[in-house]
Amino acid sequence: MDGEVIMSYLPLYGEAALLTVKLGVIGIVFAIIVGLFCSMIQYYKVPVVRRIVSVYIEISRNTPLLVQLFFIFYGLPRLGIPTDAETCGIAGLAFLGGSYMAEAFRSGLESVDKIQTESAYSLGMNRLQTMRYVILPQAMSVSIPAFVANVIFLLKETSVFSAISLMDLMFTAKDLMGMDHNTVECLFLLVSFYLLILLPISIVGTVVERRMRRAGFGN
């Protein structure tokens, strides 16, 4: 392995990593919003909309992200909706992640005993107050392991963004390998940068999980 080559590639990888993180974070934030919305609809069993949500979840979970991205990237312009690659990446991640987040939140919401809702109601709380102060805090602590797993999964999935010509880590590695044939250095940097992004999240996730368990939630 050539140290000089690695040093000269660092700025390019750094830039690519920033793009990966940026698109990943924005996409995940939207995935959380979509997931919360869908899990609420299912929790409150909202008629009709609930069916639509179920269909969305099945489609989202049973098609690969790459296919979803192609639909958005090549399909939307045909319908007259102008799209740029970054927006498509974010939309694709939100579409895929929304269903995974919805399932994580739903399992948390369903783990909270019905008596909790009833005693909140009997204290005069309305639905929103009950959800915010009583149900959500308990549900979230149950959802955390699945939530952290989803975040890591979605960040890894961003590696297919290179297929819609976004200059993320994967794209940069492939590009440099094709140009300079420094395969070993390119792959070493690729793995290192993914680990640099994902390991801290994984560690923080484990710590939070352990804290929650010590606080006695979920039993």
Next chain:
Amino acid sequence: MSDELLKIDNLVKSFDGNTILDGVSLSVKKSEVVVIIGPSGCGKSTLLRCINALEPIQSGSITLDGEVIERNSKTLPALRQRIGMVFQSYDLFPHLSVLDNIVLAPCKVQKRNRDEAKQEAMALLERVGLSEKAKSYPRELSGGQKQRVAIVRALCMHPEILLFDEVTAALDPEMVREVLDVMLDLAKQGRTMLIVTHEMQFARAIADRIIFLDNGKIVEEAKPDEFFDNPKTERAKQFLNMFEFDSVKARDGLDK
């Protein structure tokens, strides 16, 4: 009668084709303690749940001080604030400390000052002998302590009537007393209460009036002494007999 606080008129509640409450009419006056007893499955708990609109009803009406209690109505949360309820299973919020459990609704629902609510909560906890547990979490409390906190939580909302749904049924015997004592104390303060219980001695001691419910109907309604000493209906006699035991030795002459 103007002092009728809670009025239930011809309440019918059915579930999956089974009639659980079959035309129950009942009223509770201010400062009155009414105890509902009856065999399991007679609809006692369902009746309490209907009063708090936790169950849909098929016909009849329930009013608190003339205001109709109705599911999905705009006024329901406001009405529920005026009705305190304590459940059989422990219903404290596990993610909040004892003190936060108590002040959550006063602060968020009634928008009261947090310090003032905490002060009142501490005074009430003191009264039930739990002031040193204010910072504990529900999982650190015994069953009897949890139920006393649940009572304090209901009291802190300043309810006009308190509903107790078999609050000691899930407790170990040695913890029943501490909870019942708190309730006796509330009765002495002149609180209006509607109690469902299986503790017959307690019912006799606390009640102004006993209501005997069987198969979704009020079978008998009387003063406690009258009811326990001279039940009028055959059904009530049978029920009360379940709590009596004849001495086996004396009857069969088996003792030497």
